[in-house]
Amino acid sequence: MASSLEELVGKKVSVVCGDGRNLIGILKGYDQVQNLVLSETHERSYSMEAPVELIDLGLYIVRGDNLALIGELGTHPYLHSSLLAPQFFLTHPPPHSQTRPKMRRWTSTRYGPNR
Numbered sequence: 001m002a003s004s005l006e007e008l009v010g011k012k013v014s015v016v017c018g019d020g021r022n023l024i025g026i027l028k029g030y031d032q033v034q035n036l037v038l039s040e041t042h043e044r045s046y047s048m049e050a051p052v053e054l055i056d057l058g059l060y061i062v063r064g065d066n067l068a069l070i071g072e073l074g075t076h077p078y079l080h081s082s083l084l085a086p087q088f089f090l091t092h093p094p095p096h097s098q099t100r101p102k103m104r105r106w107t108s109t110r111y112g113p114n115r
Contacts, residue, residue, distance in 0.1 A: 005030045008072055013038070015062055016069040022046075024073060025060060034064035 008027045015023040015036065025038030041060040045053040 005034070005036075005070070008070070012073045014069075014071055014073045015067065017062065018066045018068050023057070023060065023062065025057075027070075031064075034067050036062040036064070036067065036070070038062065 005027070009029065011027060013025065013027045015025070015038065017023065022044045023038060023041055024044060025041030028037040028039050030036050038060045039058075041057040043055040043057055045055060047053070
């Protein structure tokens, strides 16, 4: 896990912008206000009616005030672009979801059964 942007330079990253766009590219540089320079950038556009659309952007600059989240893009199979359609996650839960314990519903008998 990277604790600073310096560790992400030269690596493939996923950037979520303040307006909700998801950009994937190689981080080439940044400055003191977190303006980012991404190369080989493409935007992932999600829709419930269509598969994930990849829009090629090339060299791209993201302003620091529009940056919501940045992280290194790993090689986990769930991160493959063809699997990122919302329909995939509705029919294929992540592997850890089957091992999580069920939450118990908390009920209070102090105020009677109808509350």
